[in-house]
Amino acid sequence: MILSSATGAEDTALLVDTVRAAVGRADxxxxxxxxxxxxxxxxxxxxxxxxxxxxxxxxxxxxxxGGLGTSFATVAAVLETLGAELxxxxxxxxxxxxxxxxxxxxxxxxxxxxEGIASGARIVATVVPGDECDAHSTESAFRAVEGGSGVTLTGRADFVLDGTVADTLLIHAVDRYGALGLYAVDRVHLTVEPMEATDATRDLARVHAENAPATLLTDRPEPGRVRDRALVALACDSLGVARACLDAAVAYAKERVQFGxxxxxxQAVKHMLAEVAVAVELADSAVAHAVWAVEEGTDDELAEAAAIAAIACGDAAGLATATNVQVHGGIGFTWEHTAHLYYRRALSSSVLWGTADEHAQRLYRLATGRADRDGGTPSPEPVREPAPALFATEH
Known part of the structure; x- marks a missing residue:
């Protein structure tokens, strides 16, 4: 592979150009x-x-x-580029x-x-654990049972990224003692169904295991850190989507003539684009902080940074993709234009591993938990008001 001798922080720009050129030729x-x-x-x-x-x-x-062991900043730059190119x-x-x-x-x-991931010879998918799954929890969608023929898993999960194309899936499951472990399962032992999702550019699947043979990789997994790394990686993808749509909308606004x-x-178009530009800059800062947290931060700092990046980048991608469609006008609504693909990617990313509301609730729990540990007085639990009816009917 051509990156074997020239990869590092100083070569990130060259690497991004290489990836973009390869995508431009193949897709x-x-x-x-x-x-x-x-x-x-x-x-x-x-x-x-x-x-x-x-x-x-x-x-x-x-x-x-067998890999390159580059900094996560380089990984983030590549993920952003791939997101920008869908x-x-x-x-x-x-x-x-x-x-x-x-x-x-x-x-x-x-x-x-x-080694298979590094060489591109093997696709490995992960059933990303939810917030409720930690090293001391029995809350998991999968159960592990040890018998005479080895360990088997039973359970199911939806919205598994790359589920239908993966060779192997990584699944967190609990055994009969309530201990959490990370298991590897070959896809041939699972029932995998492709999901009809809004986003046609992303492989999402339902995975069902029924006494599927599995291999225990570790009985000391770190599901929280895996989830946070996943959220940061997804945020990088969303940042690329947002930036690409902002650039496309600005370029079109500079060449489209209407009413002479x-x-x-x-003024209305300027305000729309300025709002998107501010959101993209905020998302860029959030990703930069999250990348630092991945490389140098504590688990608490990573959890907080991942939630912030998920919210900021999800909001930026949603706003940028919708604005891109609006600025392009009639052509932006056509099936042939790529604007709707970006919009669909932003929609799927906004809920893939948690919604913005769930990330905000997690930030609240992190903040109040930290205040409690430091001797402060945590704020009272927020009260959610019921959503008002869309239409009111008089009797």
Whole structure:
């Protein structure tokens, strides 16, 4: 792979240009909508180039395990670039899987899986745990049972990223003693159904395990950290979507003439684009802080930064994609234009591993829990008012 001798923080810009050029050749913007609905959520030709030839999967894998061991800042830059191009490759899922596997490298299978991710020869998906799943919790959708023939898993999960194309799935499950572990399961032992999701550029699946043979990778997993790394990686993707839509809307506003004037000269359009620009800058700052937290922060700092980045980038992507459609006017609503693909990507990202409201609630719990530990007085639990009816009926 061509990145084997030239990867590092100083080469990030060159790496991003390399990735963007490869995407431009294999999946150009012209005709992308047709290819998405024709070929599905995995672009195998592009993945062959990015995964096997360029070696993009090796970025998040430690060097001693066949990867490049680059900084997460480099990984974040690549994820942002892939998000901006709406690429249909399992890089986001690979970053999440690598985060889980690097916590159990003492197991031979974990090392094999990491080498497969690094070389692009293996796709590994992760059932990302929810907020309720921690190292001391019995709250998990999967149960592990140990018998004479080994360990088997039973359970189900929805919205599993790369579920239908993965060779192996990583699943957190609890055993009969209530202990949480991280297990690897080959996809052939699972029932995997593709989901008809809003986002056609992303592979999402329902996964059902019924006494599926599994391998325990570690009985000391860190599901919270895996989830937080997943949220930061997803935020990078959303930032790329938001920035790409802002750039597209600004460029179109500079060339589209209406009523004898460029639409970018109209005050309403200027205000719309300025609002998006502010949201993108806030999201960029949130991602920068989250990247620092991944590399140097404590678990609490990472949890807080991940929630903030999820909220900021989700909001920025939602606003930018909707504004991009509006600025493009009639053409932006057509099936042939890519604007709706970006909008759909933003919608799926906003709920994939938690909604903005759930992330905000988590921030509240983190803040009040920290105040309690430090001897402060936590704020009272917020009271949610019932949502008002859309229409009122007089009797």
């Amino acid at each position: 150009p913007a012209d005709g992308r909508t047709d290819r998405v609905y024709r070929d599905g959520a995995l672009d195998r030709e592009l993945w062959s180039v990015l995964g096997r030839e360029i070696g993009i999967g090796a970025l998040a894998v430690p060097e001693n395990l 690429t249909r490759v399992p890089v986001l899922g690979g970053v999440v899987a690598a985060a889980a596997l690097t916590r159990c490298t003492e197991h031979p299978l974990a090392g094999d899986l990491l 004037r460029l639409i970018g000269e109209f």
